[in-house]
Amino acid sequence: xxxxxxxxxxxxxxxxxxxxxxxxxxxxxxxxxxxxxxxxxxxxxxxxxxxxxxxxxxxxxxxxxxxxxxxxxxxxxxxxxxxxxxxxxxxxxxxxxxxxxxxxxxxxxxxxxxxxxxxxxxxxxxxxxxxxxxxxxxxxxxxxxxxxxxxxxxxxxxxxxxxxxxxxxxxxxxxxxxxxxxxxxxxxxxxxxxxxxxxxxxxxxxxxxxxxxxxxxxxxxxxxxxxxxxxxxxxxxxxxxxxxxxxxxxxxxxxxxxxxxxxxxxxxxxxxxxxxxxxxxxxxxxxxxxxxxxxxxxxxxxxxxxxxxxxxx
Amino acid sequence: xxxxxxxxxxxxxxxxxxxxxxxxxxxxxxxxxxxxxxxxxxxxxxxxxxxxxxxxxxxxxxxxxxxxxxxxxxxxxxxxxxxxxxxxxxxxxxxxxxxxxxxxxxxxxxxxxxxxxxxxxxxxxxxx
Numbered sequence: 028x029x030x031x032x033x034x035x036x037x038x039x040x041x042x043x044x045x046x047x048x049x050x051x052x053x054x055x056x057x058x059x060x061x062x063x064x065x066x067x068x069x070x071x072x073x074x075x076x077x078x079x080x081x082x083x084x085x086x087x088x089x090x091x092x093x094x095x096x097x098x099x100x101x102x103x104x105x106x107x108x109x110x111x112x113x114x115x116x117x118x119x120x121x122x123x124x125x126x127x128x129x130x131x132x133x134x135x136x137x138x139x140x141x142x143x144x145x146x147x148x149x150x151x152x153x154x155x156x157x158x159x160x161x162x163x164x165x166x167x168x169x170x171x172x173x174x175x176x177x178x179x180x181x182x183x184x185x186x187x188x189x190x191x192x193x194x195x196x197x198x199x200x201x202x203x204x205x206x207x208x209x210x211x212x213x214x215x216x217x218x219x220x221x222x223x224x225x226x227x228x229x230x231x232x233x234x235x236x237x238x239x240x241x242x243x244x245x246x247x248x249x250x251x252x253x254x255x256x257x258x259x260x261x262x263x264x265x266x267x268x269x270x271x272x273x274x275x276x277x278x279x280x281x282x283x284x285x286x287x288x289x290x291x292x293x294x295x296x297x298x299x300x301x302x303x304x305x306x307x308x309x310x311x312x313x314x315x316x317x318x319x320x321x322x323x324x325x326x327x328x329x330x331x332x333x334x335x336x337x338x339x340x
Numbered sequence: 341x342x343x344x345x346x347x348x349x350x351x352x353x354x355x356x357x358x359x360x361x362x363x364x365x366x367x368x369x370x371x372x373x374x375x376x377x378x379x380x381x382x383x384x385x386x387x388x389x390x391x392x393x394x395x396x397x398x399x400x401x402x403x404x405x406x407x408x409x410x411x412x413x414x415x416x417x418x419x420x421x422x423x424x425x426x427x428x429x430x431x432x433x434x435x436x437x438x439x440x441x442x443x444x445x446x447x448x449x450x451x452x453x454x455x456x457x458x459x460x461x462x463x464x465x466x467x468x
Contacts, residue, residue: 060389200387209380209390226353226388246395249352 030093032057032181032213033078037087039237040073047073049237050087055215055230060208062224062245063217065234066318071217072114074234075183078215079111092180107135110174114185116166120159124152124169128176137178142206146172150198164195171199175206182207184216188223196220200227221311231310235318241271243285245310253288254308254316256281259300267291272316283308283316345386353388357396362405365416366464376406376414403431 033055040048048070055061065071076082078089080096092108094101118127124147132138147154150168158166167187174182182203188196200223208214208227218224224231225245232242243252252271257280269291271283280300284291292302308316343360345353364370376382379397383390397414400406407417443453 197387201384204387204390205380205384209383229389229391246352 030057031055031090032059033061033089033091033215035074035078035087035089038074038077038084038089039086040070040077040082041085046237048077048084051234051237051239053232053239053242055213057213058211059230060214060228061216061230061232062228063215063232063234064219064221064224064314065217069234070237071234072185073237075111075113075185075215075217078105078183079109080105107137108179109181109183110177110179112167112170112174112182112184112187114189116158116170118158118166118170121157123155123157124161124172125154127158127169127173128154131173131177135177139176139178142178143172143176146175146202146206150202164191167191167195167199171202175202179207179212181213181215184214186217186219188218188220196223203227221309221314225310233314233317240317248310248313249307251286251288252308252313253284254281254304254306254312255284255288255292255295255302256304257292257295257300257302259295259298267294274316274319279303281316283313343382343386345388354392354396354399357393358399358403361396361400362403365405370416372416372418374416376416378413 031054033053035051035053038048038051038053039046051070051074053074063071063074073082077084078091078096080102083097089096091105094105096102096105119130122130128143128147132140132143146152150172152165152168152172153161158169161169171187174184188199191199203214204227214227216224216228229245230243231245231248233240258278259280267284269285269287271285273283274281282291288305292305296302343357345356351359361370361376370376376397377385379390379393383393386393397406397408401408401414404417406414408414439453439457443450443456448456
């Protein structure tokens with residue numbers, strides 16, 4: 028289980044002067060369900076495309092199942108073992124799902140006809156209608172069917188539930204859990220639906236402007252991360268490696284602390300602050316605190332762990 | 341067994357599961373020897389990560405609420421025989437502290453807080 032399914036080191040991609048992904052170091056353990064979060068344009072899709080050899084990194088390295096996607100022979104082995112559901116499904120529009128199944132199976136040594144037939148039935152996919160005529164929900168299901176029937180060890184899903192109705196989302200989550208996660212297989216999924224991420228993921232990474240703000244087990248966020256709200260004049264705070272973000276809101280300061288929140292609060296009290304609240308925070312709150320810019324005084328990213336804030340006052 | 345989750349409650353999902361199983365056992369809705377659904381089945385049913393269910397099941401077993409048969413599932417245990425009184429007290433103390441703190445913060449009197457607890461015990465019925 029300690030072997031990494033996906034590992035990147037200093038992975039970077041620039042399009043001209045525009046940096047899409049900067050110095051990204053991710054570690055997705057085998058068997059993890061890893062939620063990759065970030066606002067639109069944060070660099071999630073570009074990262075996924077680099078892992079699949081669709082975009083060449085400007086700098087840094089990536090390994091998928093120990094293989095290097097920038098080397099052609101290794102890339103072919105990655106594509107055999109990794110299923111990708113892109114956000115924009117670019118499958119042959121004229122082909123029916125049944126035809127797509129026939130076209131795809133030739134490429135994958137571990138393809139399972141039984142799995143494909145089972146999924147088609149369970150997900151109620153109209154298998155004989157042209158792909159382009161299917162609803163967005165059915166198109167998503169077809170893409171998922173192809174990835175699952177391929178017997179992929181790792182699924183890379185780019186916003187798989189975007190634009191789907193709640194019943195559809197529910198079916199897809201169930202399918203992912205039953206047919207993939209329960210077998211101890213890995214998922215790397217980007218999503219804006221933080222509720223779903225909280226349900227099925229056990230790891231999250233938060234990306235902002237191409238940089239990783241945070242990578243943590245979800246459980247650790249629940250158990251250790253706290254929101255500390257304090258008020259006081261010009262709070263002088265010593266550098267704390269546990270501080271994830273600090274924002275000012277009128278007379279109040281909101282701190283997100285990665286661990287030992289009580290000690291942090293005691294320190295603030297020592298400086299004359301009044302502590303109004305020390306409370307756990309959900310993924311949604313954490314996400315908003317980290318990426319919302321207008322009132323943030325967090326100096327960006329500092330790598331794969333909770334970014335330490337060196338000084339602010 | 342009817343387990344349900346409240347994702348917006350702020351309580352970790354595995355703790356919600358544990359609490360519901362414990363409550364079902366305490367209220368007699370789950371009887372000794374009765375089987376709990378498999379990790380995989382419950383995870384799929386509730387649309388949650390199987391590790392979350394596994395975590396709850398591990399805790400329940402550690403607490404003596406259930407026992408698992410290797411390769412054969414998880415069953416409701418018969419009582420809590422192996423647990424020392426001091427250990428039980430130790431486990432309950434954080435909850436008692438929480439109750440005391442919340443009661444004080446809400447400015448309830450000592451009697452009112454104690455009465456609340458007694459009422460909840462009464463609701464469970466059974467032993468004195």
